[in-house]
Amino acid sequence: MRTDRRWRGRVHRRRWTILRRACQFGVLAAFVAGPWFGVWVLRGSLASSTVLDALPLTDPFVALQSLAAGHRLGGAALGGAVLVAVVYWLLGGRSFCAWVCPINPVTDAAAWLRRRLGLRLEVRRKPDRRLRLGVMLAVLGLSAISGSVAWEVVNPITLTQRALVFGLAWGGCAALAVLLFDLLVLERGWCGHLCPVGAMYGVLGRASVLRVRADRRAACTGCGDCFSACPEPQVIAPALHGAVHGRGPVIASGDCIHCGRCIEVCDAEVFRFGSRFG
Secondary structure, three states: OHHHHHHHHHHHHOHHHHHHHHHHHHHHHHHHHHHHHOOOOEEEOOOEEEEOOOEEEEOHHHHHHHHHOOOOOOHHHHHHHHHHHHHHHHHOOOHHHHHOOOHHHHHHHHHHHHHHHOOOOOOOOOOOOOHHHHHHHHHHHHHHHHOOOHHHHOOHHHHHHHHHHHOOHHHHHHHHHHHHHHHHHOOOHHHHHHOHHHHHHHHHHOOOOEEEEOOOHHHOOOOOHHHHHOOOHHHOHHHHOHHHHOOOOEOOOOOOOOOOHHHHHOOOOOOEEEEOOO
């Protein structure tokens, strides 16, 4: 009975991570079901797909690149981009990064390996996190110059998904490159500093409705576990310690990926999911 309670306690403590992994692998399974088993739940890729051959979905960043390249978007592609943008406006733009993106388990694996191996990366000065915004603008500029959807040629997200679905080796190499970069060069470097897709969803998520809230911030013990667990720790302080400056308990930054790690590690139960209102 005691072992059962411990097991349930561990599951409860890791509940958001378990749900995220189930969502990530569920999306991949929906893509795999078509070419592997002939059941076409999702057809295409994370860049552009259809649900049950009826509902179009388009990555808004791909749509922006297409427009920058001078391409006309058909009604289905444009509607799919608007639909995805509305969903992530409600759920938080960078929820894509934590709940759907196949690169997220790769970067999480790099962080886990670094802790297990005791690796400490000596970086005198980390790049500004706004660098990914610069990369996003550069990609749009390159699309305009080349007349093509430039990023999809090297996008580790799409390449990794295609590698898992179709067994393409190049996609596996892209995921391995991200793993080694995060492990040996810059901690959380890819998602935190470079990825233009995450940058675009971060811009979209600034006005999102769903938020992580520090409603019980008065109960904070100052242990720092939430900062250690969060892949974007700079988003926490304004909500957690902002009361003296008249700031509310809502984590308002678009950089928050809504992974729920701060909720899981906080013994004082300071954090919860809620809305930007109230």
